Structure formats: C-alpha cells, structure tokens
Amino acid sequence: MPLVALTGGIASGKSTIADRLASRGAVVVDADAVVRELQQPGMPVLLAIADAFGEGMLLADGSLDRAALGAVVFADDEARQRLNAIVHPAVAAESARRFREALERDPRTVVVYDVPLLVEARADDPWDLVVVAHAPAETRIARLVALRGMTEADARARVASQASDERRLAIADEVIDTDGDVEHTLAQTDALWERLSSGDVGARS
C-alpha cells in the first residue's frame, strides 16, 4: 500500500520513528543500513571507493575505515560528491528492490524508507507520502555531541553537509516535531500509523 519516505537531518529522530512504525507492522528499509551492506569487503561499491579514495580508506581486514572516509568527505564538498556518485545509485537500486519485494510479499504492507538524504538525491519520486522528522540544527548538533560523542566541530560539519531545514520542510507532506521529548515524537508517530494502516494515505494503484 503506501510507500512512505521518512527523511530528516542527522540525529533528527528518524530511527526512533522508524522503529516505532516497524513495531506496529511497517516494513522499514533503512538507507544507512543498505549502504553498510553495499560497503562490505568484496562488494563493487567498496572496490570503487578504494579506487577513488585510495587503499588508505581500508582497514587491515579489508573493511571500510569509516572514520577515515568520514574525515575526508565531511571536510570537502568535492570529495563528498564523488563518494555520493559512487554510493547513491547503488543504494537507490537496492532499496527499490527491497520495496518491490515487500509489496510482492504482501501488497497491503506499509513500506517506510528511512533516508537521510532525500532532498539531496530527489531524482526519483515514487512516494505516496514524504514525512520529515524535524528538530532544529542546534538541537541535532547538541544530540550528536551528547549522545554520539562527536566533537562539536564534527557535528557541525555533518549538519552543514546536508540540506537546510528549510529545503527539507519544503518537500514535507507531514512533519513530525522531534524537538520535544521522545514521548511526543512517539505520539505523533502513532497518529501517523493510524492513518497509514487505515488506508487514509494515498494507496498505490
């Protein structure tokens, strides 16, 4: 049934919302998790990254050195665009395959795509609903420092590498305010689920 894109800046609360929707019965496809699978040793995406950024981006066991690559791409727009050009088409294709698989298994499934970079890579637009998790950049930066141990400079660099809050809000069909406490986020998520599961949101033909 509905294909829902759930986007928001880093640490906006997308996973909190996606986990709740999954516990209610949605099938969630997590773009960050798909990326990690595509970056496993031996996968073409990882080989292309090593080609483009050097073997220094690999750890001794052949896996991706995420900290090293992050240090390069969140400090340099051109490098980040090169990485995006390698990774994003592969993530989009694999994610679309997973949407199809879920809908073939059960056409009534609510499929939710948890994707941080929707505004940035919006060539394809198959969504019945775009949901934006919104907490202001300063809140997200404070979370990255307090909860994920980032330095403030690193947190600001990640936020700056993403679309602005204004651009994200401009594409939202629904906004979940994630600037309050988690209970407030979950209550809004449950209200959304009621509408999604009752077919109140654009059923796909």
Ligand SMILES: CC(C)(COP(=O)(O)OP(=O)(O)OC[C@H]1O[C@@H](n2cnc3c(N)ncnc32)[C@H](O)[C@@H]1O)[C@@H](O)C(=O)NCCC(=O)NCCS
């Ligand atoms: C640079 C990498 C190795 C850093 O890995 P790390 O483990 O530190 O971060 P992780 O992958 O868990 O991402 C955490 C968050 O960072 C942000 N982020 C990741 N990549 C990007 C990017 N290219 N541009 C802007 N923000 C990004 C997202 O909000 C994401 O949720 C990794 O993020 C990566 O390969 N990114 C490129 C792929 C990508 O764009 N992924 C995001 C959406 S598909």
Ligand SMILES: Nc1ncnc2c1ncn2[C@@H]1O[C@H](COP(=O)(O)OP(=O)(O)OP(=O)(O)O)[C@@H](O)[C@H]1O
């Ligand atoms: N009102 C709120 N709604 C959601 N999360 C909140 C809220 N208040 C605090 N948090 C905390 O903020 C963090 C948000 O992280 P979460 O992983 O849900 O975000 P995300 O958008 O998925 O991040 P990423 O882009 O890195 O994947 C969590 O640790 C969560 O507990």
